[in-house]
Amino acid sequence: MRILILGAAGMLGRKLAERLAHDGQLGGQSVDTLDLVDVITPAAPAGFKGEANCQAGDLSEPGTMAAMVRSRPDLIFHLAAIVSGEAEADLEKGYRINLDGTRLLLDAIRLEGEGKGWKPRVVFSSSLAVFGGSFPAVIPEEYVLTPQTSYGTQKLMGELLLADYARRGFLEGVGIRLPTICVRPGKPNRAASSFFSGIIREPLAGQEAILPVGEDVRHWMTSPRSAIGFLIHAATLDIALLGDRPNLSMPGLSVTVGEQIAALREVAGDRVAGLIRQERDPVIERIVAGWAQALDASRAEALGFTAEKHFTDIVWAHIEDELGGRIG
Amino acid sequence: MRILILGAAGMLGRKLAERLAHDGQLGGQSVDTLDLVDVITPAAPAGFKGEANCQAGDLSEPGTMAAMVRSRPDLIFHLAAIVSGEAEADLEKGYRINLDGTRLLLDAIRLEGEGKGWKPRVVFSSSLAVFGGSFPAVIPEEYVLTPQTSYGTQKLMGELLLADYARRGFLEGVGIRLPTICVRPGKPNRAASSFFSGIIREPLAGQEAILPVGEDVRHWMTSPRSAIGFLIHAATLDIALLGDRPNLSMPGLSVTVGEQIAALREVAGDRVAGLIRQERDPVIERIVAGWAQALDASRAEALGFTAEKHFTDIVWAHIEDELGGRIG
Numbered sequence: 046m047r048i049l050i051l052g053a054a055g056m057l058g059r060k061l062a063e064r065l066a067h068d069g070q071l072g073g074q075s076v077d078t079l080d081l082v083d084v085i086t087p088a089a090p091a092g093f094k095g096e097a098n099c100q101a102g103d104l105s106e107p108g109t110m111a112a113m114v115r116s117r118p119d120l121i122f123h124l125a126a127i128v129s130g131e132a133e134a135d136l137e138k139g140y141r142i143n144l145d146g147t148r149l150l151l152d153a154i155r156l157e158g159e160g161k162g163w164k165p166r167v168v169f170s171s172s173l174a175v176f177g178g179s180f181p182a183v184i185p186e187e188y189v190l191t192p193q194t195s196y197g198t199q200k201l202m203g204e205l206l207l208a209d210y211a212r213r214g215f216l217e218g219v220g221i222r223l224p225t226i227c228v229r230p231g232k233p234n235r236a237a238s239s240f241f242s243g244i245i246r247e248p249l250a251g252q253e254a255i256l257p258v259g260e261d262v263r264h265w266m267t268s269p270r271s272a273i274g275f276l277i278h279a280a281t282l283d284i285a286l287l288g289d290r291p292n293l294s295m296p297g298l299s300v301t302v303g304e305q306i307a308a309l310r311e312v313a314g315d316r317v318a319g320l321i322r323q324e325r326d327p328v329i330e331r332i333v334a335g336w337a338q339a340l341d342a343s344r345a346e347a348l349g350f351t352a353e354k355h356f357t358d359i360v361w362a363h364i365e366d367e368l369g370g371r372i373g
Numbered sequence: 374m375r376i377l378i379l380g381a382a383g384m385l386g387r388k389l390a391e392r393l394a395h396d397g398q399l400g401g402q403s404v405d406t407l408d409l410v411d412v413i414t415p416a417a418p419a420g421f422k423g424e425a426n427c428q429a430g431d432l433s434e435p436g437t438m439a440a441m442v443r444s445r446p447d448l449i450f451h452l453a454a455i456v457s458g459e460a461e462a463d464l465e466k467g468y469r470i471n472l473d474g475t476r477l478l479l480d481a482i483r484l485e486g487e488g489k490g491w492k493p494r495v496v497f498s499s500s501l502a503v504f505g506g507s508f509p510a511v512i513p514e515e516y517v518l519t520p521q522t523s524y525g526t527q528k529l530m531g532e533l534l535l536a537d538y539a540r541r542g543f544l545e546g547v548g549i550r551l552p553t554i555c556v557r558p559g560k561p562n563r564a565a566s567s568f569f570s571g572i573i574r575e576p577l578a579g580q581e582a583i584l585p586v587g588e589d590v591r592h593w594m595t596s597p598r599s600a601i602g603f604l605i606h607a608a609t610l611d612i613a614l615l616g617d618r619p620n621l622s623m624p625g626l627s628v629t630v631g632e633q634i635a636a637l638r639e640v641a642g643d644r645v646a647g648l649i650r651q652e653r654d655p656v657i658e659r660i661v662a663g664w665a666q667a668l669d670a671s672r673a674e675a676l677g678f679t680a681e682k683h684f685t686d687i688v689w690a691h692i693e694d695e696l697g698g699r700i701g
Contacts, residue, residue: 136483136541155464178617189515191536191618198537202530208519209526213464289506290519 046071047078049118051104051150052125054083056229057170059090060273061122066093071120072281082113083125104146110153117163120280123150124170128236129332132196143199151206155215166217167207168279171292173222173265175201176337183339186294193335204292211291219279219287221345224297224352227266227305228363237332241266244302245309245360248320249372257326260303263338267297268362271352278350286348296352298359299339308356312364313372374399375406377446379432379478380453382411384557385498387418388601389450394418394425399448400609410441411453432474438481445491448608451478452498456564457660460524471527479534483543494545495535496607499620501550501593503529504665511667514622521663532620539619547607547615549673552625552680555594555633556691565660569594572630573637573688576648577700585654588631591666595625596690599680606678614676624680626687627667636684640692641700 048065052058058081065076067090077095081087082102089097102109104125114121125146132139147169158164176184177193192198204220211218228249229242240257241264247254267275275295287293300308310318342350353359364372376393380386386409393404395418405423409415410430417425430437432453442449453474460467475497486492504512505521520526532548539546556577557570568585569592575582595603603623615621628636638646670678681687692700 187517189517192533193540193617195537195541198533202533205520205526205530209523212521213523289521 046074046076046120047080047116047118048076049080049082049113049121050087051082051113051121051123052170053081053087053099054085055124056231056269057226057272057276058083058087058122058124060269061124061276062087062090064273064277066090066097069094071277078116078118080113080116080118105141105149107149110149111156114150114153114157117157118165121150121154121165121167122170122276122280123147123167126170126200127196128234129172129174129194129196130235130237132199133194133332134235136195139195139199143196144202147203148206151210151216155210159215164214164216166219166280166284168276169203169207169218169220170276171200171204171220171222172197173224173294173337173340175204175222176340177335180337183341184294184337186341186344194332208289208291212289217284218291219282219284220292221275221279221350222292222294223272223275224265224267224295226269226272227359228367229269230363230367237329238264240329241302241305244305244321245363248309248317249313249364249368251320253320253322256302256321256323257329258302258333259325259330260306261301262333263299263301264333265297265299265337265339266356266359267295267352268359270362270366275350278348282348293345293348293350294340294342296342296346296350297340298353298356300356305356308360312357312360317372374402374404374448375408375444375446376404377408377410377441377449378415379410379441379449379451380498381409381415381427382413383452384559384597385554385600385604386411386415386450386452388597389452389604390415390418392601392605394421397422399605406444406446408441408444408446433469433477435477438477439484442478442481442485445485446493449478449482449493449495450498450604450608451475451495454498454528455524456562457500457502457522457524458563458565460527461522461660462563464523467523467527471524472530475531476534479538479544483538487543492542492544494547494608494612496604497531497535497546497548498604499528499532499548499550500525501552501622501665501668503532503550504668505663508665511669512622512665514669514672522660536617536619540617545612546619547610547612548620549603549607549678550620550622551600551603552593552595552623554597554600555687556695557597558691558695565657566592568657569630569633572633572649573691576637576645577641577692577696579648581648581650584630584649584651585657586630586661587653587658588634589629590661591627591629592661593625593627593665593667594684594687595623595680596687598690598694603678606676610676621673621676621678622668622670624670624674624678625668626681626684628684633684636688640685640688645700
C-alpha cells in the first residue's frame with residue numbers, strides 16, 4: 046500500500062513514519078511506498094524496505110495538494126498544522142495552514158477521486174482545543190464544541206469539513222482529537238502546552254525546567270507512543286463503526302501538574318524533580334485555564350483506542366523511547 | 374446609524390429593510406443609511422426617509438466585501454446564503470458562498486477596523502441545520518453539533534468564524550439559528566423545507582399544494598414576523614450577555630405536518646385544507662427525517678427572543694402580513 050503523511054517532519058509524523066517503516070505492514074497489507082511531506086523536507090525513516098519520497102511543500106499553495114494526491118495513496122495522515130500559540134499570534138497564517146490547507150487537501154481528493162473509484166482513508170489529527178468556554182469537569186461525548194482559541198476553531202472547522210466530505214462519499218474520514226502529548230521529545234515549541242512536557246523532559250536530561258502555571262492545573266494527556274497507536278488504529282478500524290460521527294475524542298489521562306511532578310519524583314528521585322522552577326506566566330496561565338481537564342472518551346475506547354492509566358507509565362514511555370531506558 | 378444588509382433581496386432581507394424603513398430607528402438611533410446588497414440588485418424599501426444604496430455584488434469575489442465595509446456601517450446583517458437543497462446539489466457553490474462569503478466578510482471587517490476603532494455589530498443568520506445525526510427529541514442547549522448536510526456544515530463553520538472573530542475583538546457577533554420559516558411568502562424555493570410553507574401558502578391562495586412527506590413529520594418553525602423580530606433583537610441586545618457563546622438557538626414552535634394542516638383547517642376551513650395533496654418524495658423525506666424536531670432555546674428566551682406558541686398564530690401572521698388580513 047501507499048501512504049501519504051502530511052506534516053511528516055513534525056514529532057508525530059516522524060514517529061509514525063518510523064513505526065510504519067519498522068512494521069513494514071499496516072493492517073496486514075505491506076507498506077510499499079511512503080510519501081512524506083512537510084514545510085521542510087522530512088527525513089526518510091531508517092531501515093525502510095520500500096520507497097520513501099520525501100518532499101518539501103507549502104500545503105496552502107494552490108496545486109500542492111493536487112500534486113500530492115495524484116499518485117492516489119490508499120491512506121493519508123493529515124498531521125500538518127500551525128500550533129496553538131502561533132495560530133493565536135498570527136491569525137492569517139493559522140487560518141491559511143490549518144483551515145485552507147485541510148480544505149485544499151480534501152478538495153484535491155474529491156477532484157482526483159470523484160467518480161473514478163479512488164476513495165482513500167484520511168486520518169486527521171484534531172485536538173482537544175476544540176473544547177472551550179464553560180464545560181463540566183469531565184466533558185461528555187455529546188457536549189457542544191465552543192473553542193476559545195483560533196487553533197481550536199480551525200481544528201473544529203477541519204473536523205466538520207472531514208465529516209461532510211466523508212458523508213458525501215469522497216473519502217473515509219477519521220478525525221482524532223489528540224490529548225496534549227506528553228512527554229514530547231526535542232525542544233520546547235510555541236504551543237502553549239509546551240511546559241507540560243518540558244517539566245518532565247528537561248529534568249530527566251539534567252536541565253532546569255520552567256513551570257509557568259500552578260501545580261493545581263489539571264489537563265488531559267497521553268504519550269507519543271499512545272498517540273502513534275491512535276493514528277495506526279484510526280487507519281485500520283472498520284469505518285462503518287463510526288456512523289455519522291467520524292470525529293472522536295481520544296482517551297487520555299487526567300492529571301494535575303502536581304501529580305506529574307510526583308510521578309517524576311517517584312520514577313527519577315528528588316534531585317531530578319528538584320530541577321523544576323516555578324515562574325508564572327499570566328499569558329500561558331490564562332490560555333491553559335480554558336482547556337479541558339478530562340473527557341469522556343468512551344466512544345473511542347469502545348472502538349479499541351487505548352492510552353496510559355498512570356502518569357508514571359507516561360514518564361517511563363519517555364525514558365524507554367527517547368533515553369534508551371536510562372535515567373540521568 | 375448606517376446599516377448594511379447582505380442578502381437584501383431575499384425574503385428576510387426585504388422584510389428587514391422594510392421594517393427598518395418603517396421604524397426609522399433602531400434601539401433609539403435613527404436609521405440614516407441602508408446599504409442593501411445581494412446577487413441581484415435589491416429594491417429600496419418604500420417610504421424610507423434616509424439614503425438607500427442598492428447594489429448587486431458577488432460576495433465571494435475578492436474585493437466585494439472590502440468595498441462593502443469601506444463606509445464602516447454600524448451594523449451588518451449577513452443573511453446571504455445558498456439554501457440547503459442547492460448547497461447539497463452544488464458542493465462548490467455552497468462552500469463558495471456560505472463559507473467563503475462569510476469569511477471574506479469577517480476578514481474585510483478585520484482589515485478595515487483593526488486598530489482603527491471601528492467594531493461593528495454583525496448579526497449572522499444561521500440555521501437549525503447545524504443540528505444533525507442522532508439527537509434527543511428536544512435538543513439541549515449544550516448538545517454537540519454534527520450537521521448532516523453541506524449547508525448545515527457551512528452554517529456551523531460560519532458560526533465558528535463569527536465566534537472566533539468576536540472573541541478576538543474585531544466585531545460584536547450574534548449568530549442566530551433560525552427555525553424553518555413558515556409561512557414563507559412568494560414562490561417555492563430550492564430549500565428542502567419549502568413544502569412546510571407551501572402547504573399553508575398555496576391553499577390560502579386557492580391553489581393546490583404538494584405534501585412530499587407524511588403527516589407525522591415534526592419540525593421546528595417560526596413566522597417571518599418572528600424571524601424579523603429575532604434579527605432586530607440580535608442587533609440591539611447587550612452583547613456582554615452572550616459571554617463566550619455568541620451563537621444562539623432561536624425559539625420556535627414544534628409542530629407536526631398534521632398539526633399544521635389542522636391549524637389551517639381551523640383558520641380557513643375544510644375547502645382550503647382540502648387543497649393539500651400528498652405525493653411522497655423519498656429524497657425530501659430522507660433529508661427532512663434528519664432534521665431537528667424541537668430545541669431547547671431557553672438561552673435565547675432568557676435574552677428576550679420570542680416566537681409564536683400556536684400554529685394558528687403562524688397562519689394568522691401570514692394572512693395579516695401577506696394577504697391583507699383576508700382569506701380566500
